[in-house]
Amino acid sequence: MKLQGWLGEHWRVLATRLQRNELPHAVLICGDAGLGKRSLANALASAALCEARQADGHACGICKSCQLLTAGSHPDHILVGFEARDDGKLRSEITVEQIRQLSQRLSLSTQYGGLQIVIIDPADKMNTSAANALLKTLEEPSASTVIVLVSDHPAHLSATIRSRCQRIELKVPERARAMEWLVEQGISIELAEQALESALGNPGEALGAISNEVLGLRGECARDLLELNTARTSALTVADAWAADRPAERLWHAAVIARDEALRLADGKPGKLGLTGAGEIPKLAAWFAAANRSRELLNTQLRSELVVLDLLHAWQMPRRP
Numbered sequence: 584m585k586l587q588g589w590l591g592e593h594w595r596v597l598a599t600r601l602q603r604n605e606l607p608h609a610v611l612i613c614g615d616a617g618l619g620k621r622s623l624a625n626a627l628a629s630a631a632l633c634e635a636r637q638a639d640g641h642a643c644g645i646c647k648s649c650q651l652l653t654a655g656s657h658p659d660h661i662l663v664g665f666e667a668r669d670d671g672k673l674r675s676e677i678t679v680e681q682i683r684q685l686s687q688r689l690s691l692s693t694q695y696g697g698l699q700i701v702i703i704d705p706a707d708k709m710n711t712s713a714a715n716a717l718l719k720t721l722e723e724p725s726a727s728t729v730i731v732l733v734s735d736h737p738a739h740l741s742a743t744i745r746s747r748c749q750r751i752e753l754k755v756p757e758r759a760r761a762m763e764w765l766v767e768q769g770i771s772i773e774l775a776e777q778a779l780e781s782a783l784g785n786p787g788e789a790l791g792a793i794s795n796e797v798l799g800l801r802g803e804c805a806r807d808l809l810e811l812n813t814a815r816t817s818a819l820t821v822a823d824a825w826a827a828d829r830p831a832e833r834l835w836h837a838a839v840i841a842r843d844e845a846l847r848l849a850d851g852k853p854g855k856l857g858l859t860g861a862g863e864i865p866k867l868a869a870w871f872a873a874a875n876r877s878r879e880l881l882n883t884q885l886r887s888e889l890v891v892l893d894l895l896h897a898w899q900m901p902r903r904p
């Protein structure tokens with residue numbers, strides 16, 4: 584398991600305590616959304632249950648326990664989160680019944696003779712009676728139980744619960760660490776820098792914003808290409824719009840759209856752009872190359888609307904009757 588780089592320090596402390604059998608009975612992992620709280624909680628749970636931990640303290644990923652955990656069926660791994668109501672909708676709080684069931688399970692001995700790991704997430708959504716019930720469990724700790732509370736809003740937890748937990752507070756990481764991680768996720772340096780700035784340095788939030796933005800822009804480009812196919816718009820209109828707003832990014836999306844369309848058709852799946860059958864694949868491949876060439880032409884003296892218009896004409900060309 585690869586943790587976000589900025590969690591390294593927290594991880595080393597937890598891994599050492601686990602190694603020495605000195606994990607606290609209750610841990611509160613808190614901090615803003617996007618900083619990796621769940622990654623840290625899951626890494627701790629996996630490591631605590633693993634039968635053959637690696638040198639860095641992480642779970643091996645292959646022992647019997649790790650396999651059960653991956654399959655979601657490890658009997659000593661207990662997740663407490665929002666449950667579905669009778670009408671199938673998800674509740675928005677954690678109820679006292681859930682915490683009572685938890686206490687009952689914890690009163691039985693562990694199935695594998697190791698630790699029992701509980702993750703309560705989001706812990707700040709326990710209602711008052713649930714929180715009171717949990718307090719009883721926290722006051723009577725069992726040596727084989729570790730309860731991990733995960734919370735974006737620790738201030739919403741009662742002071743008595745907080746005082747029973749070892750607190751791990753995740754902070755916005757150093758810029759270099761956040762950048763490194765975003766680039767590892769396949770984001771360009773330029774885009775990562777912009778997104779990180781508007782997310783005030785929060786890497787998870789930056790990645791979320793980039794994903795939304797990328798999907799939104801790609802969706803717009805796909806819609807334009809489909810409308811060109813069905814003659815609901817003109818190449819000139821689309822070229823003007825694309826040239827006026829992030830033309831290089833749009834051409835990159837256009838190339839990716841053509842490639843994905845070709846892959847779908849090659850798989851015998853229906854295309855998303857109204858194209859019919861494998862006969863279109865060579866045209867899509869040619870257009871993928873053309874879109875990438877046009878993107879390079881944007882860096883020359885040529886006017887971008889003409890570069891884009893040329894490419895869009897090539898998109899329409901094979902489809903004229």
Ligand SMILES: [Zn+2]
Nearest residue numbers: 633643646649
């Ligand atoms: Zn393992």
